[in-house]
Amino acid sequence: MKLRRPKYLVEMPTSAMNDIAFILIVFFLVCASVEPEDGRSQVIPRSEKNEEQQASQTTEVGLTPATVTIDGTPYRLNEFQSRIRQILAQKKTEAERVVVLKSQADVPYEHWIGMTGIIERAGGVVTLLLEEEQTVNIN
Amino acid sequence: MAMGDIAFLLLIFIVLLARARDESHLVWQPATGTELVKPTNRNASVVIDKQNVTYLNGRPVQVQNLAAELDSLLGDLPAGGRTVLFKVHKNVIAEFFEPAIEAVSGAGGELHHVLEPAPNPSPVP
Numbered sequence: 001m002k003l004r005r006p007k008y009l010v011e012m013p014t015s016a017m018n019d020i021a022f023i024l025i026v027f028f029l030v031c032a033s034v035e036p037e038d039g040r041s042q043v044i045p046r047s048e049k050n051e052e053q054q055a056s057q058t059t060e061v062g063l064t065p066a067t068v069t070i071d072g073t074p075y076r077l078n079e080f081q082s083r084i085r086q087i088l089a090q091k092k093t094e095a096e097r098v099v100v101l102k103s104q105a106d107v108p109y110e111h112w113i114g115m116t117g118i119i120e121r122a123g124g125v126v127t128l129l130l131e132e133e134q135t136v137n138i139n
Numbered sequence: 140m141a142m143g144d145i146a147f148l149l150l151i152f153i154v155l156l157a158r159a160r161d162e163s164h165l166v167w168q169p170a171t172g173t174e175l176v177k178p179t180n181r182n183a184s185v186v187i188d189k190q191n192v193t194y195l196n197g198r199p200v201q202v203q204n205l206a207a208e209l210d211s212l213l214g215d216l217p218a219g220g221r222t223v224l225f226k227v228h229k230n231v232i233a234e235f236f237e238p239a240i241e242a243v244s245g246a247g248g249e250l251h252h253v254l255e256p257a258p259n260p261s262p263v264p
Contacts, residue, residue: 018143025150035162037224038175039253044244063233105234109227110170112236113252117172128237 040117045098045127057096059087059124063103063115080115085122099124162186162197167228172254181251183212184224185243191235202238209246223248 061084062069068080075083084099091097099119103112116126166189185205186194193202200208213221223243227236243250 018147021147022143022150025147025154029150029154036169036253036255037178037181037251038256039169039178039224039251040172040175041178041222042250042252044240044250103233103237105232107233108229109231109233109236110229112233113170113172113254121174128241130237130241 040113042116042120042126045125057091058098058100059084060100060102060129061115061119063101063107063112065104065107065111068115081118081122084119084124088119088123091123094125097124099126100129101126102129162194162226165194165197166190167226168230169226169253169255170229171257172252173257175254175256178222178224178251180220180222181224182216182220182222183209183248184226185209185239186226187228187231187236187239189228189230191231193235193239202235202242205239205242206245209243209248213246213248219249221247221249222251224253225250226253 060071062072067074068077069075070080070083070087088097088099101116101119119126162184165186167186168189184196186197188194193200193205195205195208195212209223213223225240225243227239240250
């Protein structure tokens with residue numbers, strides 16, 4: 001038995017196809033361009049590679065993954081904020097408020113950014129103390 | 140009809156150009172912070188991903204060369220217009236991110252750490 005294919009009188013309308021594609025692409029473009037950019041600005045002077053260059057009045061903060069020290073004295077994380085505020089409140093000039101930050105190599109960024117945030121909110125200016133690599137040739 | 144086709148091709152061209160600078164393929168999770176602000180401008184973007192690899196504008200770069208490359212990117216831009224977006228995976232350690240910060244600082248870039256807002260502390264019952 002031969003089946004007869006029905007003949008449609010109207011074609012599928014395609015005139016709106018371009019508009020749909022256009023709107024879809026604009027939608028994807030807008031979605032793709034939304035990247036997080038909120039954050040915190042930080043001005044960091046060039047690092048001190050020589051300890052002799054440090055002014056004697058600057059405060060030194062030492063960071064390890066679990067501890068924080070101020071001028072060699074260890075503090076609990078919850079005590080650090082009030083102590084650094086006290087110390088920096090006594091400093092008059094911006095040069096005195098420079099805080100030299102010495103981090104251990106294994107300090108995670110999240111910890112580092114939290115601690116530098118506390119120092120900056122207390123009025124400190126963070127500068128980094130990086131260990132200088134030295135190559136020693138042994139004959 | 141031809142007008143629509145031209146617009147369509149133009150858009151695809153723009154999309155492809157945009158993809159060339161895209162950083163969406165980089166895997167990093169921002170650290171949390173408070174009092175976050177939007178950057179005033181964005182001249183360059185440095186990413187350190189989950190694998191401790193450093194990228195400048197989506198392209199892998201050696202940390203030793205970062206200062207020089209940033210210097211040529213920032214050129215003679217005035218102070219206040221030399222913002223460098225700094226996107227570091229939250230678990231990357233100081234051994235990798237501190238030299239990058241030093242390079243940005245050495246090139247005269249103004250750091251803007253990209254962070255996510257810290258969750259609100261739950262109310263004490």
